[in-house]
Amino acid sequence: MPSASSTVQRPSRQDTLGPPITAGIVTALVGFTSSFAVVLAGLRAVGANQAQASSGLLALTLTFGLGILWLAWRSKMPVTLAWSTPGAALLVSAGMVDGGWPAAVGAFVVVGVLIVLTGLLPSLGRLMTKIPTPLAQAMLAGVLLPLCLAPFKSLGEVPLLVGPVALCWLVMMKFAARWAVPASLVVALAVIGIHIVANGVQIPGDALLPQLEWTTPAFTLEAAVGLALPLFIVTMASQNIPGVAVLKSFGFTTPWRASMVVTGAGTIAGAPFGGHAINLAALSAALAAGEEAGKDHGRRWIAAFVAGVAYLMLAAFSAALVTVVAAAPAGLLEAVAGLALLGTLASAISSALAVAEERVPACITFLLAASGISFAGVGAAFWALAGGILVRWLLKDREPLTPSHK
Structure with missing residues (x-):
């Protein structure tokens, strides 16, 4: 007669690997x-043609895909990477810089x-934390x-094209956000x-094959101050720091130095092929680190590796x-991009206005960034942050105004 212990069923290898594999695929999709x-909208805004934008998308996906494999394997933690989505939105706002x-x-x-220096020099990392969060979020x-x-402008201009897209987004937000x-x-x-079918648009077959296209970098002070610095700040404040917080919420400690070195080196490697920045994943990180990746904490790194x-x-x-x-059709891509960023916008506004004492500087920062102002070849994002800090x-030290009593 079998003992009671022999009748206990242990989870099969398929049971333990199934959830993290599924979670990894969902994370990537x-x-x-x-x-x-x-x-794509960001790369085109700063001057990339179709081939260069295609190369940039390919370079970004390859660099952070390889970075995920390395970090997940070495750390045995569900560390996932992504391209800088807020950074791409910043590119749309910045537009063409001097030098093209x-x-x-x-x-x-x-x-x-x-980004590499942030990982290697603790002082630079501490300097980043001194930028007031409300101002960074207001700039974003x-x-x-x-x-x-x-999406709302396009809905008024081409309602028959954008309407089905917006309706689908709204229905899915209700049932499967x-x-x-x-x-x-x-x-x-x-x-x-x-x-395409209705207008007989011809698509050449060779355009469907992925290929990297080299662009020799040109370094200008205007691009460094007006594009690189805001892009770095947005990537750190809106992706890397929240990415650490997401992993921490599930009981994982992010390998900070390794992550910064890998993402920084990946950004440098991908830049000549059109990649703007890669970083720690924030929102999608929860898919690989949470319960959906399995109950076994120690196997969730597999989800990141599969991703x-x-x-x-x-x-x-x-x-x-x-x-x-x-x-x-004109306006359709921008409508999809805008819908994708509505949640990020709501979160940024909420964070920017959360502290009453910071609301006036945050509003100044927000309005300057939204205005698209450009001065001395430097875009609005830099001036917004500088104006907000000023x-x-x-x-800061002004006494609150109180009504006088006579």
């Missing part, structure tokens, strides 16, 4: 499809160097505002497909996506 439109696309590529290299909100207005942007992207691609593999597979479709999106300093 959601991470890629939910924001690649923002990346090569100068933008040079700014991307500078961002990578700064101001940068995002024009892009988040795009995580899949709202990917689902709306599928609808957008269907609309683009109908548009890295899946990203490398998705890289093969980057050129095809860029080619199809390039044939889209206003904050001027108001």
Whole structure:
């Protein structure tokens, strides 16, 4: 007669590996499809042509996919990486810099160097933490505002094209919020497909094959100050620091130095091919680190590793996506990108206005960033942060006004 202990069923290898593998695939699908439109819009805004934007998307996916494999394997923790979505939105706001696309590529290299130095020099990391969070979030909100207005503008201009996309997004937000942007992207691609067929648009076959295109970086002071510095700050404040917090919430300690060195080096390597910045994943990090990746804490790193593999597979479709999106009716891509960033905008505004004493400087920062002001070749994001810090300093020691009593 078998003993009681012999009848206890132990989980099979399939049971223990199934959840992290599934979670890893979902992480990659959601991470890629939910924001690649923002990346394309950002790269095109700073001067990339279709081939260069396609190369940039491919370079980003390859570099952070390989980075995930290395970090997850070495640390045995569910560390996931991503491209800088807020950074791409910043590129849309910044527009073309003096020196054109090569100068933008040079700014991307500078961002990578700064990220590496953040990992190697603790003092630089501490300096980053001294930037007031409300101001950093207000700058991000101001940068995002024009892009988040795009769906509503496009809805008024081409309602028959944008309407189905917006309706799909709204329905999915009600029933499956995580899949709202990917689902709306599928609808957008269907609309683009109908548009291509109806108008007889010809797509060359070689344009569907992914390929990297080299651009020699050009380094200018205007691009370094007006593009690289704000891009670095936005990437750190909106991606890397929240990414650490997400992993910590699930009981994992991020390998900070290794993560910064890997993402910084990956940014430097991908920059000449059009990649603007890679960083720790924030929102999608929860998919690989949370309960959906399995109950076994020690096996959740497998979810991140699988996500890295899946990203490398998705890289093969980057050129095809860029080619199809390039044939889209005007305003449709921007509408999808704006919908993808609505949640980020809401979070940034909430964080910027959370502290009553910081609201006036935060509002100044937000309005300057949203205004698109440019001075001395330097874009609005830099002046927004500088103006917000100045206003904050001027108001810091001011006594609150109280009504006089006579």
